[in-house]
Amino acid sequence: MKSALQKSPIPEKYAFVAKTLTDPIFDPVWHFHSEYQLFLVLKGSGTRFIGDTVKPFTAGDLTFTGPNLPHLWRSDQEGKAGENLKHSEGIVVYFNEDLVGEHLFQKEEAIKLRQLFQNSLRGIEITGETAKSIRAMLMALLRLEGFAGVLELLKILDCLSKSSEIVLLASPGYTNTLKEDDTERMNEVYAYVMKHFKEKVTITTLAELTNMTPTSFSRYFKTHANKTFSDFISEIRVGHACKLLIEQEMNVSQIGYESGFQTLSNFNRQFKQITKRTPLRYKKEYHTNYRSRKLK
Incomplete structure (x- = not known):
């Protein structure tokens, strides 16, 4: 098991690191680090965990996360065997707050940047035209060397700081309470749930997996995930249903059962509670937005 708190990926003589990731799956280990991170998914799909959010x-998925915010991207291909698996591809950028410099960071000109960095402690999803612009800038950043790369990264941060096309992810006041032993245990829980969420998953089963009593596990999970285990399972199932609504030609009832819900009424209720829209409305809005993006 990898360490939860990872060693800095930035060599001491550099201000930042920008690189492409090409693997069958993204790193599925629940972890955190002291650097700020920009991450753009170029290829691949799965479930993203940032703080206490599951999506x-x-x-095209683009996120900006602050220091010590736990995260993982679990690929749909995780656990599958075979040599013909499609690769996951992405661009990741790591940097520290001192990229800007403490003196400049406290000046009036940097007020929007300070707000961006503060918001990143909850994790930020970047959407719309801003995401398209940042994608092009990240591709350019990979080709730049020396101080030109620093200037391009500052341009990216400036663009983000001025954008309203952002979604804050973790709950207000979310605090990372995890230690290394905790993340190993939570990784076990996440791995089991992602493999079995279509089945009935009980607290008793997870308690046995983590060597705890059901009561202790329930309390432990709520403390570290900032939600009940039943809410967590519902989010995983609804997230899977969202992907099926977008990618598959199945009716709502089929998608509900395929996502682990035992009744259509429960599926509709949980889906609307989490996404604030019905399954059909979700599908219609997605395809409407997708067509409008294609036309631009």
Whole structure:
């Protein structure tokens, strides 16, 4: 098991690191680090965990996370065997707050940047035209060397700081309470749930997996995930249903059962509670937005 708190990926003589990731799956280990991170998914799909949020991801997913905010991207291909698996691809950028410099960071000109960095402690999803612009800038950043790369990264941060096309992810006041032993245990829980969420998953089963009593596990999970285990399972199932609504020609009833819900009424209720829309409305809005993006 990898360490939860990872060693800095930035060599001491550099201000930042920008690189492409090309693997069958993204790193599925629940972890955190002291650097700020920009991450763009170029290829691949799965489930994204940032702080106490759970959301599906696909190509184009762009996020900005602050220091010590736990995260993982679990690929749909995780656990599958075979040599013909499609690769997951992405661009990741790591940097520290001192990229800007403490003196400049405290000046009036940097007020929007300070707000951006503060918001990143909850994790930020970047959407719309801003995401398209940042994608092009990240591709350019990979080709730049020396101080030109620093200037391009500052341009990216400036663009983000001025954008309203952002979604804050973790709950207000979310605090990372995890230690290394905790993340290993939570990784076990996440791995089991992602493999079995279509079945009936009980607290008793997870308690046995983590060597705890059911009561202790329930309390432990709520403390570290900032939600009940039943809410967590519902989010995983609804996230899977969202992907099926977008990618598959199945009716709502089929999608509900395929996502682990035992009744259509429960599926509709949980889906609307989490996404604030019905399954059919979700599908219609997605395809309407997708067509409008294609036309631009």
